[in-house]
Amino acid sequence: MRVLAGVTLSILVTGFLVALPAGAAQAAPLPTGARSLESISYPGRFVRHTGSLGQVDPVTSSSTAQVKREATFTVVNGLASPACYSFQTRDGLFLRHRDFRLRVDANTGDPTFRGDATFCAVDGSVSGSVALASYNYPDRRIRHRDFALWLDAQQDTAAFRADSSFRLTAPWTPKSTKGPVIPGLFADPHIATFGGRYYLYPTTDGYASWSGTYYKAFSSTDLVNWTDHGVILDHGPDVSWADNSAWAPAVATRGGRYYLYFSGGAASGNTTKQLGVAVADSPTGPFRDALGRPLVRGDQFSGGQAIDPMVFTDDDGESYLYWGQGVARAVRLNADMVSFDAAQVRVITPSGYNEAPFVFKRNGLYYLMWSENDTRSEDYRVAYATGSSPLGPWTARGVVLQKRLDAGIKGTGHHSVVRAPGTDTWYVAYHRFAVPAGNGTNRETAIDRMDFNSDGTIRPIVPTL
Numbered sequence: 001m002r003v004l005a006g007v008t009l010s011i012l013v014t015g016f017l018v019a020l021p022a023g024a025a026q027a028a029p030l031p032t033g034a035r036s037l038e039s040i041s042y043p044g045r046f047v048r049h050t051g052s053l054g055q056v057d058p059v060t061s062s063s064t065a066q067v068k069r070e071a072t073f074t075v076v077n078g079l080a081s082p083a084c085y086s087f088q089t090r091d092g093l094f095l096r097h098r099d100f101r102l103r104v105d106a107n108t109g110d111p112t113f114r115g116d117a118t119f120c121a122v123d124g125s126v127s128g129s130v131a132l133a134s135y136n137y138p139d140r141r142i143r144h145r146d147f148a149l150w151l152d153a154q155q156d157t158a159a160f161r162a163d164s165s166f167r168l169t170a171p172w173t174p175k176s177t178k179g180p181v182i183p184g185l186f187a188d189p190h191i192a193t194f195g196g197r198y199y200l201y202p203t204t205d206g207y208a209s210w211s212g213t214y215y216k217a218f219s220s221t222d223l224v225n226w227t228d229h230g231v232i233l234d235h236g237p238d239v240s241w242a243d244n245s246a247w248a249p250a251v252a253t254r255g256g257r258y259y260l261y262f263s264g265g266a267a268s269g270n271t272t273k274q275l276g277v278a279v280a281d282s283p284t285g286p287f288r289d290a291l292g293r294p295l296v297r298g299d300q301f302s303g304g305q306a307i308d309p310m311v312f313t314d315d316d317g318e319s320y321l322y323w324g325q326g327v328a329r330a331v332r333l334n335a336d337m338v339s340f341d342a343a344q345v346r347v348i349t350p351s352g353y354n355e356a357p358f359v360f361k362r363n364g365l366y367y368l369m370w371s372e373n374d375t376r377s378e379d380y381r382v383a384y385a386t387g388s389s390p391l392g393p394w395t396a397r398g399v400v401l402q403k404r405l406d407a408g409i410k411g412t413g414h415h416s417v418v419r420a421p422g423t424d425t426w427y428v429a430y431h432r433f434a435v436p437a438g439n440g441t442n443r444e445t446a447i448d449r450m451d452f453n454s455d456g457t458i459r460p461i462v463p464t465l
């Protein structure tokens with residue numbers, strides 16, 4: 001690990017350039033999930049918010065449930081960079097600095113907020129402790145002064161080092177049942193199995209206008225414990241024709257290779273959304289743009305937006321590409337998985353359709369599913385149809401997943417479906433407004449059971465916390 005004194009050092013972490021403060025050594029990756037942060041200089045005092053302000057306060061087993069809750073944070077993907085971290089309160093707010101005072105606020109999604117709410121982990125004053133350097137002011141760290149938390153310029157003193165160091169402990173409020181399956185803001189989850197293991201490929205959320213730029217992959221053997229495999233494709237360095245709108249990835253495999261289909265927009269010039277495809281030798285990448293140009297150009301077909309791709313592979317090995325917002329389109333892919341006959345593209349838009357098509361097959365019956373309404377609406381929901389081939393014709397079957405206000409669950413949509421390997425047990429991955437403080441650009445990923453009636457229709461899916 002390189003340590004330099006006196007200058008700010010930039011390091012490359014999973015493809016992201018992160019500025020570390022003078023003399024700083026990047027700490028080992030932090031565990032994501034619920035944690036409490038104990039002061040090194042005042043053991044027994046923990047980072048806590050009272051109202052909106054951050055401080056370090058005594059917390060003991062006899063503290064009230066409220067105090068324990070305020071001293072518990074979920075460590076999540078950094079809102080400004082996946083190489084760093086953000087800290088989410090039990091109320092869904094984020095620890096951030098404003099005027100260099102630490103406080104908790106709702107994520108507006110704008111770049112200033114995301115920078116103010118992102119902290120990079122560097123080694124703390126004692127072994128196993130961590131100091132949190134500001135992402136947008138790398139020479140400042142979170143430290144307590146008179147037990148209030150500030151973002152102060154780093155000082156080369158033992159007192160500063162101790163006051164700016166924390167130990168991540170077990171959370172005072174144990175794992176909430178309200179948690180998403182992967183901590184943090186992730187939407188449009190595509191779930192798949194490869195080699196008997198589950199993989200999740202979501203949109204990285206929390207950005208105003210959904211302006212995120214990169215995709216991560218997660219994997220699991222049990223749908224509960226997920227491994228974060230880091231960034232697998234980043235529009236910035238990896239895709240010449242797309243800068244932002246890294247939306248709705250979907251992964252398919254053929255011949256030992258993995259194909260990541262994705263949506264992207266350019267920051268200038270023709271900003272119409274387009275579809276791309278990237279390829280890798282492993283389900284966790286690294287993926288590289290397979291074509292160096294879009295797979296579906298934004299102006300290629302009239303009507304609808306070229307977003308939300310999905311690939312279904314039938315039992316005969318043929319793969320089909322589905323996509324579109326406003327208009328749903330489908331076409332058989334060529335064997336190379338990166339081309340198709342444009343003359344064969346069909347419009348298959350069902351009534352009520354908005355976006356996020358998803359196709360699967362069970363007992364010889366094909367299912368076309370989609371999302372209705374706008375993702376910013378609490379009424380965003382999933383409906384489906386059944387058919388006799390991958391391209392229809394389709395019989396509408398109605399809405400199958402929607403908000404559950406008694407549980408505070410809103411905006412349930414942009415889903416995908418997976419079968420547990422070797423069984424007839426099915427699961428649906430989808431996003432919802434983050435509980436409790438989310439909205440249409442602060443969404444989180446959930447997974448629930450999806451059961452069938454004996455006639456093959458899908459039973460209403462009950463979203464759970």
Ligand code: FUB
Binds near residue numbers: 187203210263307308
């Ligand atoms: O996440 C960005 C966009 O929001 C997706 O492409 C849509 O399906 C909607 O979920």
